[in-house]
Amino acid sequence: MLxxxxxxxxxxxxxxxxxxxxxxxxxxxxxxxIVGAIADGATESAxxxxxxxxxxxxxLASHGREAVFTAGLSTLRQKWQRDTTSRSEELPxxxxxxxREGDYAAFRGLTIAKDTxxxxxxxxxxxxxxxxxxxxxxxxGHLDSESILERPLLLSSDALAIxxxxxxxxxxxxxxxxxxxCTDALxxxxxxxxxxxxxxxxILKEALEQDRFLSxxxxxxxxxxxxxxxxxxxxxxxxxx
Amino acid sequence: xxxKYSKEISRTNPTAILFMVDQSSSxxxxxxxxxxxxxxxxxxxxxxxxxxxxxxxxxxAKNEGVRDYFHVxxxxxxxxxxxxxxxxxxxxxxxxxxxxxxxxxxxxERERKVDDGAGGLIETKVKFPIWLDPxxxxxxxxxxxxxxxxxxxxxxxxxxxxxxxxxxxxxxxGEADGDLRAAAQSVRALGTSDGEALxxxxxxxANSPKSIAFPHLREALPDSFAETLFDCSSxxxxxxxxxxxxxxxxxxAGAKGFVFNADLSxxxxxxxxxTRPSNLR
Numbered sequence: 001m002l003x004x005x006x007x008x009x010x011x012x013x014x015x016x017x018x019x020x021x022x023x024x025x026x027x028x029x030x031x032x033x034i035v036g037a038i039a040d041g042a043t044e045s046a047x048x049x050x051x052x053x054x055x056x057x058x059x060l061a062s063h064g065r066e067a068v069f070t071a072g073l074s075t076l077r078q079k080w081q082r083d084t085t086s087r088s089e090e091l092p093x094x095x096x097x098x099x100r101e102g103d104y105a106a107f108r109g110l111t112i113a114k115d116t117x118x119x120x121x122x123x124x125x126x127x128x129x130x131x132x133x134x135x136x137x138x139x140x141g142h143l144d145s146e147s148i149l150e151r152p153l154l155l156s157s158d159a160l161a162i163x164x165x166x167x168x169x170x171x172x173x174x175x176x177x178x179x180x181x182c183t184d185a186l187x188x189x190x191x192x193x194x195x196x197x198x199x200x201x202x203i204l205k206e207a208l209e210q211d212r213f214l215s216x217x218x219x220x221x222x223x224x225x226x227x228x229x230x231x232x233x234x235x236x237x238x239x240x241x
Numbered sequence: 242x243x244x245k246y247s248k249e250i251s252r253t254n255p256t257a258i259l260f261m262v263d264q265s266s267s268x269x270x271x272x273x274x275x276x277x278x279x280x281x282x283x284x285x286x287x288x289x290x291x292x293x294x295x296x297x298x299x300x301x302a303k304n305e306g307v308r309d310y311f312h313v314x315x316x317x318x319x320x321x322x323x324x325x326x327x328x329x330x331x332x333x334x335x336x337x338x339x340x341x342x343x344x345x346x347x348x349x350e351r352e353r354k355v356d357d358g359a360g361g362l363i364e365t366k367v368k369f370p371i372w373l374d375p376x377x378x379x380x381x382x383x384x385x386x387x388x389x390x391x392x393x394x395x396x397x398x399x400x401x402x403x404x405x406x407x408x409x410x411x412x413x414x415g416e417a418d419g420d421l422r423a424a425a426q427s428v429r430a431l432g433t434s435d436g437e438a439l440x441x442x443x444x445x446x447a448n449s450p451k452s453i454a455f456p457h458l459r460e461a462l463p464d465s466f467a468e469t470l471f472d473c474s475s476x477x478x479x480x481x482x483x484x485x486x487x488x489x490x491x492x493x494a495g496a497k498g499f500v501f502n503a504d505l506s507x508x509x510x511x512x513x514x515x516t517r518p519s520n521l522r
Contacts, residue, residue, distance in 0.1 A: 013251050047304045093368040094302045094342050101299070228249060 007213035008232035021183050021232040022052035026060045032114050035064035036234045038125050039107035040183040051103035051157050064111030066120040066168050077159045102158030112238050118170035123152035126187040131176040133201045140167045145191035179236045185229035245436035246478040248405040250310050256518050257312045257335050257397050257407035261386045264319030268377035273446045273504035282445045283375035290373050298342040307339040318386035320379025327374045334393045345370035383417040387424035394431050405518045406436045414445040416466050425473035439475040441498030443511040452507040454500045455492040467501045474499035484517045
């Protein structure tokens with residue numbers, strides 16, 4: 001039986017509606033697939049939360065297929081421009097400038113089929129493939145506990161912006177595989193604890209199972225063990241193969 | 242300094258940035274600008290500060306409005322000393338960034354080249370808000386400006402005792418009219434729970450000697466005026482030093498927020514680096 005945990009908390013001091021992360025999970029029964037999506041809007045973007053949500057919705061509409069997602073980006077951006085641009089009102093100079101700059105987000109998608117899994121994304125939202133609480137791989141694989149703190153590549157809502165190359169991976173689904181999608185603050189903490197030889201996934205899973213995610217993240221922020229940032233996770237334990 | 246200057250900036254705990262801008266008559270002289278069009282120090286300073294305010298507004302702007310992470314002010318000193326913002330904000334000291342956003346003195350239209358999406362550039366008109374007009378008239382009452390700044394910062398830290406400490410940036414091309422060290426120290430003695438107020442100084446060059454940026458040694462300076470400004474300047478915070486390194490500079494441990502004989506690019510770097518407090522929430 002599928003087990004699924006999702007959780008998201010805004011930066012400490014902000015309201016729920018100011019959370020600029022987004023997450024989605026959908027099951028496509030006909031294809032026998034589960035698709036998960038997570039996105040982290042850039043703080044400097046005026047509409048970071050909405051752009052994150054738009055990316056996740058588009059990823060699900062693409063059934064988690066990178067080629068379909070990429071082919072549909074132009075249409076997504078055109079719709080974004082139409083929906084967020086008002087032609088009738090005189091906008092304040094800074095609203096006009098922010099809209100001209102566009103909105104940005106990092107994101108990652110995961111598709112789990114009968115015997116396979118695949119992922120694609122850009123930026124510093126990570127996917128960990130784990131079993132028995134230990135990581136086999138993470139994507140993008142070049143990120144570590146230090147480089148994840150650097151400025152990432154982001155997907156822009158601007159039709160003229162150059163899209164970053166998406167990193168794509170896939171593999172065979174093995175017995176016991178579990179998948180953890182998370183945004184950068186949580187990913188950085190996980191990578192750091194792994195560097196120290198600890199078991200962050202056990203701590204995280206326990207918190208999710210006991211509905212204590214907010215409490216865990218608050219404690220980590222208070223003790224300065226985690227950056228104060230919107231923090232989100234999707235944890236999927238697929239049906240055994 | 243390790244546990245200080247680390248407070249996160251938020252709407253509950255904003256930080257303050259106060260510019261002190263020399264508006265004496267010598268600011269009419271051209272600022273050294275290698276390879277660029279000549280521009281007076283007053284015009285260059287006003288342009289750079291207007292651009293800084295514009296970028297700060299954009300950084301704080303979200304869909305629902307501009308978040309008040311910063312309070313900003315400008316004190317001009319020349320024939321008179323006092324708040325230097327033009328337009329509806331004239332006469333005010335430290336102003337929330339949302340009001341800065343909504344009340345520029347005027348909006349100019351300037352040409353800018355942008356990517357046309359086909360590998361070329363097209364010229365487009367961009368709105369450029371103006372808050373500070375260039376002024377160059379009178380002497381250099383720098384001590385008076387520091388006294389004004391001290392009063393403003395003293396009020397502010399009482400209302401914001403737990404914020405990231407305020408930053409005071411002095412832009413001048415001349416020498417002070419008295420004991421600058423005591424005046425600067427009076428401002429630096431003010432502070433919040435996160436540390437003392439930061440005072441940074443930039444001296445603008447009238448000729449071409451190479452600028453000295455963010456020195457850590459007094460002995461490296463060419464004259465007593467430079468030494469005085471060095472003594473009046475706070476050290477860069479670790480975040481600012483790290484940011485300066487990302488920009489290709491190499492400030493050493495103990496580097497001061499001080500640039501001597503600045504040309505245009507050094508002035509831009511001074512303001513860019515000196516206004517990087519800590520994390521924005």
